[in-house]
Amino acid sequence: MMNKLFKLKFSLEKKSYNFLKYLNWKLGRYDEEAVYFYTFHKCASTLFSSYVLKMTQGLYHIDYADKIFRGTLNKKIDFSKNGVVYGPIRLSTPDNVPGYKLVDKVCKPNFIMDKRAIFFVRDPRDILVSSYYSFGYTHGLSSVEEIRRKQIEQRKYIQKLSLDEYVVDSAFKMNEYFANMIKLNEACKDGVVVKYEDMVNNWDIFRDQMVKSLKLDKKILKNIYEMSRPKKKEDKTSHQRSGKSGGYKKKLKKETIKKINEELSTVLKYFDYEI
DSSP states (O other): OHHHHHHHHHHHHHHHHHHHHHHHHHTTOOOSBOEEEEEOTTSSHHHIIIIIGGGOBTOEEEOHHHHHHHTOOOSOOOOOSBSEEEEEEETTOOTTSTTHHHHHHHOSHHHHTTSEEEEEEOOHHHHHHHHHHIIIIIOOOOSSHHHHHHHHHHHHHHHTSOHHHHHHHHHHHHHHHHHHHHHHHHHOSEEEEEEHHHHHHOHHHHHHHHTTTSBOOHHHHHHHHHHTOOOSSOOTTSSSSOOOSSTHHHHSOHHHHHHHHHHTHHHHHHTTOOO
């Protein structure tokens, strides 16, 4: 009972805080330059959508992807120069779903070159493993008919494959997603790369990187730390199955790891992941 009351209180505080920021933004009280948060699916993007980006100081949070997924986007997608943090912008959004219209607008080097951005990455091999369990079995379905239909089609396809088959089959596309982020990072004159692995294993590094672009007070950082701790025991039925880094080593066959390492070699080297 107490846990439910705490979650309700926490949710109300978060909504109230973001509403006040919305009013300040509309009244022109925020002059901080806008920030764009780029990442991928299965890279703690839900944590950033539901909490981290909402709780930044001096920036109102707009999550166009969430509005599209929920069918609540009632205006065109546009961007303010100041006072807003946009995201998560998941570069792994397929080009055949409605959410891609957001990615298509902001994934061009010419768009991001004069803006502030955070590029949040995770080892693509862990993303592939997590995607198999999530998109194949546990990820929530959209209330938007077109999105829901494509989710169900994807789920049926994934469930026909073993984990290793899925990972090998999806590595090429994952390589493309990461290559796109590399292009954006190199074009952006005011960007910072932040790693999922630092969030769970090297907190001080993660914190220092994040506060370069987002103002987060000590209480919020403490909450982020607690929320991002990996689970002690894997839960395949949960949206957050584990959260640990390097889990692919135990989940995949050696020959599978060898194949995807070859496919992803450029990306792994660029972001300094072990091969």
